Amino acid sequence: xxxxxxxxxxxxxDAALDLFGExxxxxxxxxxxxxxxxxxxxxxxxxxxxxxEVLFAGQEPLSRILAETIAGAPAAATPIxxxxxxxxxxxxxxxxxxxxxxxxxxxxVSGHSDLRERELLKHATLTGAMAGALRERGVADPAASLAxxxxxxxxxxGFHRWIAPGSDRAFAELVREALDELVAATATLG
Amino acid sequence: xxxxxxxxxxxxxDAALDLFGExxxxxxxxxxxxxxxxxxxxxxxxxxxxxxEVLFAGQEPLSRILAETIAGAPAAATPIxxxxxxxxxxxxxxxxxxxxxxxxxxxxVSGHSDLRERELLKHATLTGAMAGALRERGVADPAASLAxxxxxxxxxxGFHRWIAPGSDRAFAELVREALDELVAATATLG
Numbered sequence: 001x002x003x004x005x006x007x008x009x010x011x012x013x014d015a016a017l018d019l020f021g022e023x024x025x026x027x028x029x030x031x032x033x034x035x036x037x038x039x040x041x042x043x044x045x046x047x048x049x050x051x052x053e054v055l056f057a058g059q060e061p062l063s064r065i066l067a068e069t070i071a072g073a074p075a076a077a078t079p080i081x082x083x084x085x086x087x088x089x090x091x092x093x094x095x096x097x098x099x100x101x102x103x104x105x106x107x108x109v110s111g112h113s114d115l116r117e118r119e120l121l122k123h124a125t126l127t128g129a130m131a132g133a134l135r136e137r138g139v140a141d142p143a144a145s146l147a148x149x150x151x152x153x154x155x156x157x158g159f160h161r162w163i164a165p166g167s168d169r170a171f172a173e174l175v176r177e178a179l180d181e182l183v184a185a186t187a188t189l190g
Numbered sequence: 191x192x193x194x195x196x197x198x199x200x201x202x203x204d205a206a207l208d209l210f211g212e213x214x215x216x217x218x219x220x221x222x223x224x225x226x227x228x229x230x231x232x233x234x235x236x237x238x239x240x241x242x243e244v245l246f247a248g249q250e251p252l253s254r255i256l257a258e259t260i261a262g263a264p265a266a267a268t269p270i271x272x273x274x275x276x277x278x279x280x281x282x283x284x285x286x287x288x289x290x291x292x293x294x295x296x297x298x299v300s301g302h303s304d305l306r307e308r309e310l311l312k313h314a315t316l317t318g319a320m321a322g323a324l325r326e327r328g329v330a331d332p333a334a335s336l337a338x339x340x341x342x343x344x345x346x347x348g349f350h351r352w353i354a355p356g357s358d359r360a361f362a363e364l365v366r367e368a369l370d371e372l373v374a375a376t377a378t379l380g
Contacts, residue, residue, distance in 0.1 A: 117307055
């Protein structure tokens with residue numbers, strides 16, 4: 001197995017989800033996940049610091065995509081337009097072939113308080129990346145923080161609708177719809 | 191020492207902050223905190239599940255105050271008016287005599303990633319309490335979630351300004367000012 005084998009993180013995630021589904025999150029070890037993926041424990045730890053992290057495999061590139069898209073948005077783009085572009089770019093990573101994996105990850109995470117805690121940290125990292133990129137564009141606080149929180153809410157709402165039972169709409173469509181609803185709601189807060 | 195001694199949680203927090211200041215957070219044990227407070231380890235664990243929790247001593251009553259004030263706001267109050275009332279009520283717990291303790295807590299928390307993670311969880315609990323109370327009033331999502339996030343941002347911003355070096359303004363004033371700024375910013379997001 002080459003050290004540079006592509007998709008190593010995804011193979012580890014798939015192996016982990018298989019094992020968590022079979023025996024529960026708590027009873028599965030990193031060594032077992034690596035073995036199921038046909039990799040070594042050493043390789044696992046080259047990619048993830050612990051068992052929890054494998055469930056959040058896609059978060060780091062996501063933060064980068066969000067920040068880079070905001071940075072690259074046209075100079076005239078409003079904060080929400082920049083956020084909308086970022087969410088749309090991020091949505092490309094959420095193709096229909098990933099929906100079932102999204103459901104499985106969410107099912108494991110929602111059953112463990114330490115995983116929910118880690119999820120909050122990841123969410124804060126995403127909104128922090130968006131807020132930082134908006135500030136770089138000259139958007140002052142609190143508008144930058146607020147726009148980023150709205151982006152984060154749109155992302156979460158869109159994700160939960162995307163993995164809902166029976167859902168067959170595209171992630172990009174759901175996340176943009178959630179963003180539109182949030183922007184409309186800003187006018188109703190009084 | 192009576193089991194019903196008032197302010198037990200605050201005595202434990204004060205003892206913990208003294209010890210963390212002297213020897214650093216990592217090197218202090220729960221037994222030492224209890225001893226410094228003139229209490230038993232058993233008493234500590236009646237109030238807090240672990241060493242981290244003592245730093246977030248005031249969060250539970252805070253969530254309750256926020257939720258109850260939102261529930262008790264006049265029927266005609268807008269979501270932001272209900273949030274403003276809640277933040278003002280919560281601010282009563284942040285008298286000037288607590289400012290230095292707030293600084294000490296923040297200094298310990300910001301130096302430890304697991305404490306920052308726990309802080310995010312507490313923040314999510316506060317915004318969750320506000321969002322839930324707004325929904326109970328018939329505010330639909332996403333307005334309820336959005337108003338609660340704005341309330342959470344106002345709370346955090348006000349808190350950081352309150353503990354800033356040289357700050358001498360009241361927490362209530364700072365948190366309301368932060369809320370006003372956020373509401374004004376909603377109109378600039380485009």
